[in-house]
Amino acid sequence: MTRPSASGRIEVICGCMFSGKTEELIRRMRQVNIARQPFRIFSPRRDTRYGSSKITSHIGTSQAAYPIDSICEIPGLIDEHTQVVAIDELHFLIDSPEVIVQTCQDLADRHLRVIVAGLDQDFRAHPFPPMAGLLAIAEQVTKLYAICVRCGAYATRSQRLINGLPAPLDAPTLVVGGSEMYEARCRACHELAPPLHE
Numbered sequence: 001m002t003r004p005s006a007s008g009r010i011e012v013i014c015g016c017m018f019s020g021k022t023e024e025l026i027r028r029m030r031q032v033n034i035a036r037q038p039f040r041i042f043s044p045r046r047d048t049r050y051g052s053s054k055i056t057s058h059i060g061t062s063q064a065a066y067p068i069d070s071i072c073e074i075p076g077l078i079d080e081h082t083q084v085v086a087i088d089e090l091h092f093l094i095d096s097p098e099v100i101v102q103t104c105q106d107l108a109d110r111h112l113r114v115i116v117a118g119l120d121q122d123f124r125a126h127p128f129p130p131m132a133g134l135l136a137i138a139e140q141v142t143k144l145y146a147i148c149v150r151c152g153a154y155a156t157r158s159q160r161l162i163n164g165l166p167a168p169l170d171a172p173t174l175v176v177g178g179s180e181m182y183e184a185r186c187r188a189c190h191e192l193a194p195p196l197h198e
């Protein structure tokens with residue numbers, strides 16, 4: 001049997017907030033560790049929720065990670081023995097979508113197993129462009145769901161709240177926050193306030 005790392009591939013773990021993306025990434029890396037495949041986990045510095053030298057799921061499990069700003073740092077942080085590269089919270093990288101997609105392609109073409117986790121939609125329910133690109137080219141896609149806090153249906157959207165009210169359409173796309181600022185919601189319960197600035 002061919003081992004999963006024997007040829008390069010891209011795996012995407014996506015979904016809304018609180019859907020268990022980091023937990024799934026940690027689960028896969030635990031198996032990589034058991035298989036004794038050399039690996040590196042990377043976490044964007046912009047995600048300051050837990051300290052970026054590790055990745056931590058909402059249920060508290062964690063793994064050591066290298067903090068990066070740009071995906072372009074990764075080739076210089078791996079060596080010829082590395083078989084698996086994992087990137088958590090992909091949407092926080094500073095690079096353009098084209099650079100993110102191409103760097104993942106290059107790593108997979110170098111026979112690395114590349115596992116990325118991140119939001120597929122922003123708080124407006126618009127696709128995050130780098131994730132949309134990776135979803136199209138990935139060998140394996142895992143879309144996870146949370147539970148809507150309003151109605152109990154499967155949630156696919158990240159509801160941003162400002163003082164308990166829906167964020168306006170023209171609010172900044174990336175704002176780091178946890179359960180004080182975000183809720184998992186389904187399509188029917190997701191809300192946006194009108195833009196503050198015309």
Ligand SMILES: [Zn+2]
Pocket residue numbers: 148149150151152153185186187188189190
């Ligand atoms: Zn709902």
